[in-house]
Amino acid sequence: MTGDRYYVDHEIAYALLRKKGEVGWQKKTLSEFRSPDTESILRPLIARYVPQISRRTALDLGCGSGPTAHFLAELGFTTSGIDISPSAIALAKEMAAKFGREISYEIGDVVALEDRIESYDLIYDSHCVHCIVLENDRARLLRAISKALRPGGVFILDTMAYRKTADICACPEPLRFDSDFILWHKTNRTSLEGVAEYAGEFWCPQRRIYPVEVILDELIAAGLRAIETSIDDQGSNKPYMLRAVCMAHR
Numbered sequence: 001m002t003g004d005r006y007y008v009d010h011e012i013a014y015a016l017l018r019k020k021g022e023v024g025w026q027k028k029t030l031s032e033f034r035s036p037d038t039e040s041i042l043r044p045l046i047a048r049y050v051p052q053i054s055r056r057t058a059l060d061l062g063c064g065s066g067p068t069a070h071f072l073a074e075l076g077f078t079t080s081g082i083d084i085s086p087s088a089i090a091l092a093k094e095m096a097a098k099f100g101r102e103i104s105y106e107i108g109d110v111v112a113l114e115d116r117i118e119s120y121d122l123i124y125d126s127h128c129v130h131c132i133v134l135e136n137d138r139a140r141l142l143r144a145i146s147k148a149l150r151p152g153g154v155f156i157l158d159t160m161a162y163r164k165t166a167d168i169c170a171c172p173e174p175l176r177f178d179s180d181f182i183l184w185h186k187t188n189r190t191s192l193e194g195v196a197e198y199a200g201e202f203w204c205p206q207r208r209i210y211p212v213e214v215i216l217d218e219l220i221a222a223g224l225r226a227i228e229t230s231i232d233d234q235g236s237n238k239p240y241m242l243r244a245v246c247m248a249h250r
Contacts, residue, residue: 005109006194006205007084007131009187014064014087023095024065033095035067041243042068042156046075046122049154049227049245056121059148061110062128066092069103077122080104082113111137114144121153130160133182133205134194142222146248154245155224161231161242162211168239176203181214183207209239216244223249 013025022028050056056077060069063081065088073079081103083089092105110128123145132138145155162181169175174186176198184203187195194205210218212231219226224246232241 011085014085058122133208146223157244161240
């Protein structure tokens, strides 16, 4: 596991999935491995905005067990996936072997993406950015994404966005949502960076669910320009899902 940050708890979830013999997040069997809804959204966006050139490269941020990475590889991209969870990456490699896909996976912290020298025609956010909560971490990641895009390359953001009517704390796990748009869960791991005390208990930041306009401002500040956006209404009791196709200012 990389570092002692608030988001390393993802490893606990993926370790449990592997122990139960499941193939990914909310995916129990091989027949459920791929994500048709995500693929139906990405396919026209990629066709519209990613140049049809040879040797296109793609990076799947927070790839988990790799369902979207498989889709990108199927489209002909030389595809890489990165995730903080060793168990997720182990599972991703198992899935690549089962389906005969050549995909490069690595355990890594997306916040440290700025240290990479690789560049990409496409970077996709596999619902990773809303798991990066602290403002400095988010700014670092988005700046690094802007830097890592090749000329003409695109970043597709797929992230939760604030909805006033959503009761996102309606969950068996004790959660709280504050005025800074942070969703917290209780923890006894007080040494994790980002953990804070509230009402005599310790809480770990889990999601940053900003309003759409704040997210778009973050992109601009990082040197990214949204060229197409859409809002997915997931139901009145859930956050919106913001999808933004972005290019880097050059």
